[in-house]
Amino acid sequence: MLQRLLSGPxxxxxxxxxxxxxxLAQQIHGNISLLGKECGLRSVAIYGGVGRQPQLQALRxxxxxxxxxxxxxxxxLGEKGINLSAIELLVLDEADHMLxxxxxxxxxxxxxxxxxxxxxxxFSATMPREIEKFTQEVLNEPVxxxxxHSRPVPTITHGLCxxxxxxxxxxxxxxxxxxxxxxxxxxxxxxxxxxxLAQILCKAGFKAVAMQGNLTxxxxxxxxxxxxxxxxxxxxxxxxxxxxLDVHDISHVVNYDIPDTLETYTxxxxxxxxxxxxGCALTFAxxxxxxxxxxxxxxxxxxxxxxxxxxxxxxDESTNRDQKKPLLHTKTPQTRAxxxxxxxxxxxxxxxxxxxxxxxxxxxxxxxxxxxxKKKKKELKLQKKQEKKxxxxxxxxxxxxxx
Numbered sequence: 551m552l553q554r555l556l557s558g559p560x561x562x563x564x565x566x567x568x569x570x571x572x573x574l575a576q577q578i579h580g581n582i583s584l585l586g587k588e589c590g591l592r593s594v595a596i597y598g599g600v601g602r603q604p605q606l607q608a609l610r611x612x613x614x615x616x617x618x619x620x621x622x623x624x625x626x627l628g629e630k631g632i633n634l635s636a637i638e639l640l641v642l643d644e645a646d647h648m649l650x651x652x653x654x655x656x657x658x659x660x661x662x663x664x665x666x667x668x669x670x671x672x673f674s675a676t677m678p679r680e681i682e683k684f685t686q687e688v689l690n691e692p693v694x695x696x697x698x699h700s701r702p703v704p705t706i707t708h709g710l711c712x713x714x715x716x717x718x719x720x721x722x723x724x725x726x727x728x729x730x731x732x733x734x735x736x737x738x739x740x741x742x743x744x745x746x747l748a749q750i751l752c753k754a755g756f757k758a759v760a761m762q763g764n765l766t767x768x769x770x771x772x773x774x775x776x777x778x779x780x781x782x783x784x785x786x787x788x789x790x791x792x793x794x795l796d797v798h799d800i801s802h803v804v805n806y807d808i809p810d811t812l813e814t815y816t817x818x819x820x821x822x823x824x825x826x827x828x829g830c831a832l833t834f835a836x837x838x839x840x841x842x843x844x845x846x847x848x849x850x851x852x853x854x855x856x857x858x859x860x861x862x863x864x865x866d867e868s869t870n871r872d873q874k875k876p877l878l879h880t881k882t883p884q885t886r887a888x889x890x891x892x893x894x895x896x897x898x899x900x901x902x903x904x905x906x907x908x909x910x911x912x913x914x915x916x917x918x919x920x921x922x923x924k925k926k927k928k929e930l931k932l933q934k935k936q937e938k939k940x941x942x943x944x945x946x947x948x949x950x951x952x953x
Contacts, residue, residue, distance in 0.1 A: 551615075551639055552582070554669075555591055558638070561612030565639035566664070568620055568657065570647040572597040572767055573774060573795055578643070579617040591615065598622045599767035606632075620648070620656040627663060637664040642688075645674040645681050646813070649926075654684060655933045661688065676813045680930055706823035707830045710843060710854045714836045718806055719747065721834065723754050725804070726784065730830075732801045733777075736786045737818050739807035747806065748786040758784035789814060797821065805833040808842050812849055 555564055567582075569575040579595035586593060594608045596618035606629055609616070616623070626632055640661075648654065670689055674681055685692060713721050725731060738744045741762040748760035759782040761773040777785040778797055789809070800822045809815045815833075822829025833854075835843055846852055 551641070552586055552589060552591055554639065555614055556589055559636065560590065560614060562636040563609070563613065563616055563632075563634055564636050565615045565641070566623075566634070566637060566660075567615065567617045567641040567643060568623070568648070568653075568660075569617065569643045570619070570651050570653060571790055572599055572619060573770065573790070574644065575617050575619055576771070577795060582615055582617065586615070593617055596623050596626065597767075602626065620653045620660060624656050624659055627660070634664045638668055640664065640668055640670045642670075642672045645672050645684070646676045646678060649678065649680055649684075652929070652933065654680075654930075655936065675817060678926075680926065703820060703823050703829075705826060705828050706819055707828070708819070708852050708854050709830060709832045710856055711832055711834050712836070712856075713834050718834050719750060722747075722804065722806065723751070723756075725832070726751070726756055730801060732783065733780075733797075733799050734784050734802045734804060735777075735797075735800050735821050736784060736804045736806050737809070738786060738788060739810075741788055743807070744786045744788050748784075751784055751786070756784050757782045758786060761785060761787040761790065763788065763790055789818070795821065796824070798824070799827070800824070801829065803829070803831045805831070808833060808835055808839050812846060815846060816850070 551565060558564065567575075567578055569578060575595050575597045579593050582591075582593040592613040593615040594605065594613045594617070596605050596609075596616055598619060598621060602622075602625070605622075606626060609626070609632055627634070642648065642657065648657065672681075672685055672689065672692075711721060722736065726734065736747070738747060741764050744760045744762040745764075748758045751758035759773045759776060761770055761777075765773070773782070773785065774795070774797075776782045786806075803819050803822045805815070805818060809818055819829075819831035822831060833843070843854060847854060
């Protein structure tokens with residue numbers, strides 16, 4: 551992109567990169583600023599949670615590249631001095647995540663304000679049907695490039711710790727005392743849990759910090775910068791941190807709560823094992839969550855190493871006695887009969903009670919996934935209706951003004 555922008559006019563907005571989160575937009579902006587400063591190309595980051603005026607002033611001074619979250623960019627397009635008529639390049643990063651966050655209607659409105667004669671590039675870790683359809687609308691005879699889209703990163707070791715909810719925090723404290731866990735990213739399902747867990751770890755003597763959506767943009771940035779530079783060695787986060795962020799030397803990713811989807815698991819664990827370095831992803835799961843692990847192993851072709859960990863109480867007691875004794879051991883998985891698919895009958899003669907339970911849980915998981923897909927389709931239909939209504943209202947308003 552920078553190579554293309556080297557030739558052509560300056561002080562005009564010629565490229566837009568859209569990202570789903572503020573952190574990712576700021577990261578892309580930082581990389582472009584670093585690479586573009588020797589070329590005389592300038593970038594502006596546009597996202598919510600901070601003041602509008604500094605962003606407007608930066609745009610009016612003249613920049614060739616905008617890195618933006620769709621919502622704030624759409625808000626600023628009504629301001630004077632924002633001219634997108636010279637756009638040559640459009641990049642949509644993490645398109646599937648923007649779909650999940652409901653950004654597609656905003657993106658379509660933005661696309662209606664930029665020239666159709668442009669180069670467009672879409673990056674997406676997964677390709678659901680809605681994104682496939684969207685790419686057909688936006689791209690003209692596109693070339694499709696797929697890189698390791700169906701296999702996990704080979705530099706990551708995947709492990710499983712069987713533990714119920716009440717034992718997770720004690721288990722995490724025990725694991726974090728291991729020397730190998732030098733920089734650890736812990737994922738929780740809720741903002742409240744991320745905040746409370748980080749506080750518990752801090753009281754236990756760990757350099758931990760939380761990053762979740764309720765924090766101000768300044769505090770989120772301080773948490774991430776502190777994790778990058780080593781001020782904090784443990785970052786407890788919601789899935790806001792799972793997409794696209796590049797933090798070097800993360801040794802471990804811990805799924806304190808199992809993710810909602812297989813795609814989210816891929817994004818979470820992809821924060822470690824980067825740039826050919828080794829990494830480890832540990833998942834905490836109770837007996838009632840085995841259905842997810844069954845789907846994980848089958849659909850992503852991942853080998854989960856069963857991890858045997860001492861009970862948290864015994865581990866805490868033994869820490870003072872023997873600091874050198876490792877808490878984490880690999881347990882050889884027991885060989886089991888092949889799992890029955892949903893369409894097969896599972897009879898007492900050819901399977902155990904545990905396999906029957908796993909088969910039922912697997913069916914429940916797949917049913918839940920189908921329900922989520924139906925929900926997304928309904929939301930998309932509703933968004934399209936709202937877009938049509940808004941377009942109709944704008945047309946009526948313009949006709950009224952003409953009259």
